[in-house]
Amino acid sequence: MPPAERRALVLLLALALVGQGVRWLATRPGQAPGEVAILAAMPPKSPAAHRDSLVALARPLGPEERIDPDLAPDEELARLPKVGLALARAIVAYRQKHGPFGGVQGLDRVPGVGPGLLAAIGPHLAFSAQPAAPPGELDLNSASADALDGLPGIGPTRAASIVQYRARHGPFRSVEELGRVPGMGPAALARVRDHLAVR
Secondary structure, eight states, X not given: OOHHHHHHHHHHHHHHHHHHHHHHHHSOTTOOTTOOOOOOOOXXXXXXXXXXXXXXXXXXXXXXOOBOTTTXXXXXXXXXXXXXXXXXXXXXXXXXXXXXXXXXXXXXXXXXXXXXXXXXXXXXXXXXXXXXXXXOOEETTTOOHHHHHTSTTTHHHHHHHHHHHHHHHOSOSSGGGGGGSTTOOXXXXXXXXXXXXXX
């Protein structure tokens, strides 16, 4: 055997022995090779806590289970159909800023929540707070961006667009003219029509 082959063979044997030694140190005596160890339940501050929260998020809603958007934390709201953790956090942030929803109409004002989503999650909701008083009609020509932001389906971006459009083109002559604002399609206009007036 040539010297180069002999050195390669000795190197391979040495690597195999080192690998066996590491494997022997890393496993417990009597443990089968490749055996999978399941993590035990860990305290909340442990590195495995993230795993536990994912398990809770994946837990499906029971047939009669209801979630209260006026009180539920974002992890609980994320269990609703078609509601991810990002939208659940947006719902909680809106509730903290504007108060409890009191009903589906209040929840409809959260940016990212629309009629299709409300139809999907409606059967799983139970509101504990009293419905808020209807906002009444806002004057489209004097309402601030903050006031417009509180309307169903508007949100801060559309509210800013409405105010900018009004500043550039002058006062609105009718609520229907709101459809000319970029981002305000027929569906968005239909959702806010009853909340607006032109004075």
